Amino acid sequence: MYQYIVKRLLLVVPTLFGAAVLVFLLMHLIPGDICELRMAGEGGYFDPQAIDDCRAEIGIDRPMYVQFFDWIWGIIRFDFGTSMWTGQPILYEMGLRFELSLQLAIMTTVISVLIAIPLGTISAIKQDTWIDYVVRSFSIAGIAIPSFWLGIMIILGILVITQAWFGIPWMPPIKYVPIWVDPGYNLSMLIWPAVATGYRYSAVATRMTRSALLEVLREDYIRTARAKGLLEKVIINRHALKNSMLPVVTVIGIEFAFLMGGLVVTEQVFNLNGLGKLFVESVINKDYTLTQALVMLVVTIFVLMNFVVDLFYGWLDPRIRYA
């Protein structure tokens, strides 16, 4: 087992390094310049010297390889530097948004699981009946509907419905308050993006549940259980579901990794001060350091999640360890 862990761990390092190189290259290939943007952004007059000073201060006038090594060296010591746009430490900027993104990711996952497992189970049991078709259509619609469009429709719907029913339009809050400070306010803000995104993510988990359950239901021991005369309900609940949960949990875990910082468009629609919105802004502002740090964060979470899943599988299924 040790060898397996070490082997998987060794694979993590080059992946992360490769990601760092890739994102650095991507950022520095983008034309345009953060100092220009900051000074000239609104067409007003400004002192041309100010741009050169800005560049020197931030350090983007140094040669590329110097900037790269400086950055890598910083990451190794967990020093992500400061944002080029605001000058604040990056960990501070990310920390502000982390809470909201984490809460949204958790809420989205909960909603998607609540939808996926029951629906996936029903769809598997009643395979190829019209119930199956309805459920599959519903879940495929979740992938097909752009979640940002769903968000726009939800906001529109809320405004129109509250106007029609109560006379005054109600808009979800646009200022974030942590859940332990005011749970009602917080939930009334985050439930809408969680539903819009949760529906989408449930689709993948539903299909996974369905196909995993279908595979398990064809196993010999299920046939034996049926032959023994066990009730179908008991078979499903006691044997089939548990054994099919493994791939489902995998999918959910990996999707969760993407939810942190991947909700780029949803956060734009709902004006959420999360990591996704920070990412878009940093790309638009050409804030290299911040973009690089955010991408590394997302990539690291993903790679670590994969690593954990690999370990889990290796522990559960000895055959994999020796492959």
Place this chain on the structure above:
Amino acid sequence: MAVSEVQVEAAVEEFAERAPLPLVVLDLIRRQPLGTAGAFIVIIMILMAASAEFIAPYDPIVNDFANMLLAPGAEFWMGTDEFGRDILSRLIYGARTALFVGFSCAFIGATAGLVLGVASAYFGGTFDLIFQRVMDVFMAFPLIILALAVVSILGPGIQNVIIAITIPFIPNCARVVRSSALAIREIPYIDAARALGFSHARIILRHMVPNVMAPYLIMITAFVGQAILLEASLSYLGLGVQEPTPAWGLMLSGGAEEYAESAPWIAIIPGIAISLSVFGFNLFGDALRDALDPKLRSQ
């Protein structure tokens, strides 16, 4: 897998010999209703895109400020947008953009993935090891982040959007194809072929590629839907296709949200179009996968 395909083909041929075409189609509809519905949607979309010049009532690009933000009515069946352009016409031409982007990205991405995946599986060794790591790096990025970064470098515009969306597809397909190809690789048949002196190219083309056709085709249909969605997201963020090209994602940015209350049709209609088309491609792809993967067929 090859064996069951042959069986299916034989069965269908037999059936076709016995029954006329309409009955075959009806039977298909009965057995794969969702897939047929999906195929139907896809065909409509393709027809719409192909005949855009003939069926679109107005020019989708010309501005007509006198007619801006009109509700759907007799003159403009789906209303007009903030530049006075007919939404129905932009919808029809938008199908062309969507299919162009969708198919280009899907085809190029999947084919590149196919080639790389098969090569990696076949040649193995250090090439495979390094290739896998590189694929891991790309796969660790969420799709939209990679696409966003590429589009920021290259600038917006339809060609760059296609490149930006294709790039994340390649490792996705390569990985799937590689695992299928690995299975074939291990068959003694391949080693025997090499021993007999068959060239690499012949073995790859004649034996490995046909056996990964199934996942390849499935990936293509999955990619078309994803490409359409990604393009919509990028255009919404302002980094995709630019004005005045008619594109569904572009129709959803800018004016759609700002006038959502007074002119909701601008926001609702393109969204329905995107959803329906991705829905169709996904249904079709699902049915395709069910047909090609015997384990999932009901007993």
Place this chain on the structure above:
Amino acid sequence: MRSVIPKSALALALGVTTALWVGGAAAAETPKRGGILLYVIPSNPPSADAHRETTFGTIHPFAQFYSVLIRVNPDNPASPTDIVCDLCTEMPKPTNGGKKYTFKIRKGVTWHKPAAGAKVSKDVKKVYDQVGGTPLTAQDVKATFDRIVFPPKGVKSARKGFYRMVEKISAPDDETLVFDLKYPSGAFIPAVAAPYNFVYSKKVLDMDQHWVEKNVLGSGPFRFVEWQPGAFIKAERNPDYYHEGKPYLDGTEAIFAKKYSINLQALRGGRAYIQFRGFPPKMRDDLKKALGDKLTVQESAWNCVLFATPNNKKKPFDDVRVRRALSLALDRWGGSKYLSKIAIVKPVGGIVFPGHPLAATKEELQKIAGFWPDIEKSRAEARRLLKEAGAEGLEFVFHNRAVDMPYKIVGTWMIDQWAKVGLKVTQRVQPTAPFYATLRTKKDFDVSMDFNCQSIVNPLIDISKFNSDDISGNQYAGYQDRELDKMYDQMNRTGDVAEQRRIMRAYEKRALDEKAYQFPTLWWYRIILHRSEVKGWKISPSHYLNVDLSNIWLEEPLRSAKPK
């Protein structure tokens, strides 16, 4: 010498329209105390240091915390020339041949004591305790202007170039501030009145020149409570404010939200009461329909203008005939009428903000190419010039910024207009960062959209965009014209308004009519929407002005509303 004042009053009425659509409220009402003002800001400030930034994203949230030396009159902000004291006691008359300005700083101004619920770190709290409550003196104002005019190494002052006429700044005692100029200049007072000139504490600046980029310590109407970057900023009333009776509000809360649709919904749904930048006309119409009397609309000409900038270094745009033709083809008078229905543009003007005493009157304007009253005549002349220059049916690419309002809309209109004289133009749109890279650095465009947005109306400085590109900080057309540079200098060194106006007309004629290096298309139009219960705020031609919130008060029910 004829006085130009009567004509300017007419120009004022022409250019600056302030329409108040309100359910009955007249100007003279007694302000009531109390309430929290909720407002929304369509931006996110990069830092809190207004000396260094050029974005309204820094002014809108932070102006409420600071005092300035002089400013546009908050009770008459529509007038571009009515400048009054904030920290000084009275507007000084220049002495020593117009080269010396002596300001008397008022007594009794103190730096903020920390607010009770202020969310700041321990280090910041220490600074608050040290400096809070101490009096503000001329030494603080001197340190502030030293930083702006003669920035120390590592400190960025974005508008340093406005103050080239300043020789020395001194504070002989705690109540006197003296500016010594190298030459008399009509541009000096408006430059000092710029809304970016937040007065910082000398003690704080001596401790750390960069402290004010991330932290707030001012002497203005409101005290700092909390700032969450990207999310919101909170403030509370300063009980020791030196303007008696003000501020009326108990506190303010601003939310950062870049999307205009969110701004609009916030106003509609009661999450915000006012937004200080502006809305497009269609949104005004929609919101007015939805809220009726609960909504007040204030409109004004805006000190922002759109330009068409041909690349003077690229053929055939180096030919003045082609450039003149490009300008002649645009029907500005007609375009204004219908573009103003869908975009935030309206006033037709030359190089000076329409409505300012130095601006051209309608008659003077109509003599300049591109502003002739008869559009058919203009277009015929344009076609003739193109033919003569051998550029008939010319094809080129118009470079534009990927923002709808108003860039893409006006850009689309311009292409339409050029088509009417046979030019075949396609549009190339780029998001903001690459747009600037192309415009400023790479300069590989044919004709580009450009714009000029200033804060306080200061035409003598604002027109520096037309100077030679080695002198001007923001001229992207790629030309050099020493005649214009000379006229600019002359204008800036005379204190006589009539003389300034004379030279300005000559400057405008040369830049727009004779040479057409680059030309304005339409000036922007500001539409502010707010809840009718928000009183005391008057619109000005610039979204950088009049945002210190000290004269705003709330009517019921907003006054008693408890925002979360």
